[in-house]
Structures are given as structure tokens and as C-alpha cells.
Amino acid sequence: MAGPRSRTRALTSERIIEVATRICDEEDIEVLTIRRLASDLGVGAMTLYSYFRSKEEILDAIADHVMGAFRLPAAEETSPAAVVRDLALAFLEMMREHPSMVRLFSTRVNTTPESMRGAFEAVIGRLREAGFTDGDAVRVYGLIVQYSLGFASYQAPRPWGRPGLPDAEELRRQRRHFYAALPQGGFPNMVELADELTALPSDDQFRFGLECLIEGVLRRVPAGSAGDAASTTS
Template identity: 90%
Template sequence: MAGPRSRTKTLTSEQIIEVATRICDEEDIEVLTIRRLASDLGVGAMTLYSYFRSKEEILDAIADHVMGNFRLPAAEQTSPAEVVRDLALAFLEMMREHPSMVRLFSTRVNTTPESMRGAFESVIARLREVGFTDGDAVRVYGLIVQYSLGFASYQAPRPWGRRDLPDAEELRRQRKHFYAALPRDGFPNMVELATELTALPSDEQFLFGLECLIDGVLRRAGTAGGAASAVS
């Protein structure tokens, strides 16, 4: 009895959320229950209710935790194109590291000061620092988040696009074979372009779309260092 009581005394909300985040990222949001979380923490389920009233509160806290710890790229780049590129890649990396955020983003809104400072206030500040006007800074922020979120949600169930995964090459080979084996009379283009189709969920595709976005944004905003910088 002494062990669990001792751990309960030292338990913090931060520890609870860190473990809850791990469960969601490594397994699935549906796997997260109060009972499962309490078991991983080595405490009774009722103990958690003294910190959070429900699973929904815990999910809110996970979203706030991840967003609040967003890693803002170092302020080494000064051109608008480079800053937008770095920010989009940072958001994609955050969503890869915490795949649960793809679902959490679609079901809740962050409102805590920590989460808004981490991945909202600081990002808009960086965009304004490199020359985006007030309205454009907000709109570009939205494009960065929405594009990164959309691509992350598309790539997640298509792991053959992730070159950093150990089995990605084999998964790409299998997917290419799937496309190539389609009936040619019904899918002539997909059969012919089987190799190219396997690249749709790839990082190269993300960067292609990102460069198109950067080029269009800077042309529309008329920001210094526009299209030429975007494709440099």
C-alpha cells in the first residue's frame, strides 16, 4: 500500500498528460480510458478524477500540451519564403511526432494561454517579423496549419510515403504492384503511372505543394523576396 500512496502524492497533472499523450500517439485515442491511464500511472482510477473530470478534459489537455510545446524554428531565416517553409515543416513534424493531434485538431479548439503562445502567438509574430502585414500574417498562419494538417492526415494511413520508416521501400513496392495490376482497360492512367502514384503521400509531394503555396502566397501578398525566394 505504501508504494501507490507514495506515487499518488507526487503525481502531477503534467505527468498524467505526458502518459496520456504517449498512449494516444503510440496506440490510439480510443485506447485511452481512465482505467488504462490509471494503470499505466500506477494509481487508482478515482485518483485521476481529482485532476480531470473526464476523458474529454484529458483530450483537451493533450491538445493544449502538444500545441504549447510546438518547437518554433530558430530565427535564422529572414526571407518570407524560408520562414513559411520552416514553419510548415515544423508543423508537419509535430503532427508526425504526435499523430493523435490530427484527430484532436478536428474536434476541439485550443484556448489555454500555453497552447496559444506555443503554436499561435509565436508563429504569427514570426510571420509579421519577416514582413507579412497584419491580415496576411493571420491568413498565412491558417494556410500553414491547414496544409500541414491535411497532408499529415492523408499520409498517416499511407506509410509507404514515409522514407524514414524501415519498411517504407517494401510498402512502396507493394503499392506500385497494386496500381500496376489494375485492369488496364479500366485504369490505363493509373497502370501507366504506378510509380508516380506511390509518391502521392511522400515528403517530396508535401514539398511540391508547399512550394506552390509559398509562391502563390508571396505573389498575392506582394511580400519582399517573393516568388524568387520561394523556389530558391
């Protein structure tokens, strides 16, 4: 629930989306209702309808807000491989900071100038600057978003793979025990590889897949760019 101080802040569209985003990220999209949002803001439910016509409109605004706030990672390395790697990691971080985006990305298309400029236009521009031309930049953008989105959705319900969580190691131990305790006759591979299986939702797995993706991408860029990029991965 919002504290007394936050309730005294002036009500604006931006404030409504800020609180709605917090509810979705910290709890769940299903928890967000007009009544719950109004309660956290300290206003009547009907007041919100003068800003947004429905929950769906609020969800669109959340996606626009988060995508519009996406910031390109610092361009410390500008080779194609380094750019793809940095962008994929940045998208994964955005989706972990805002877990609601995994579902919002999967259920709606955002076309506001803010969202397109932050997580679309600027990203494609960075890819073109790195040497990807014409359709290659668009296709690589798609690969980055789709791979990051898919991994974030896989990792979200498997917290033993998340770095930095205080109970991640204990959860991983429990999962390892679960796999190892399966009937040997029916699951010989899973029993023998119990430890390795617990790493599937880890960031190491994300990076492994990302390097495989980059290796494939580099085969499709112009020879000069591919040569420059390959030197960064050797």
C-alpha cells in the same frame, strides 16, 4: 504498459498528461480510457478524477500540452518564403511526432494561454517579422496549419510515404504492384503511373505542394517583401 520505475513517480497533472499523450500517440485516442490510463500510472481510476473530470478534459489537456510545447524553427533565413517553408515543415514534424494531434486539431478548439502562445501567438509573430502585415499574417498562418494538417492526416495511414521507416520501401513496392495490377481497361492512367502514385504521401509531395503554396502567397504580400522572398526560391 508503464514500467515499475515510472509507477513510483509522484502523480501530477503533468505526469498524467505525459502518459496519456504516449498512449494516444503510440496506439490511438480510442484506446485511451480512464481505466487504461490509471493502469499505466499504477493508480486507481477514481484517483484520476481528482485531477481531470473526464476523458474529454484529458484530451483537451493533451492538445494544450503539445501545442504549448511547439517551438519555432531557428530563423536561419528570414525572408517570407523561407519562414513559411520552415514553419510548415515544423508543424508537419509536430504532427508526425504526435499523431494524435491530427485528430485533436480536427475536433476541438484550444484556448489556453499555453497552447495559444506556443503554436499561435509566436507563429503569427514570426510571420509579421518576415514582412506579412495585418490580415496577411493571419491568413498565411491558416494556410500553413491547414496544409500541414491535411497532409499529415493523408500520410498517416499510408506509411509507404514516410521517410525513415524500415519497411517503407517494401510497402511502397507492394503499393506499386497493387496499382500496376489493376485492370488496364478500367484504370489505364493508374496502371501507367503506378510508380508516381506511390509518391503521393511522400515528403517530396509535401514539399511540392508547399512550394506551390508559397508561390501563391508571395503574390499577396507587399512588393518589397515579395521581391526579397522570390530571391530565396530562384
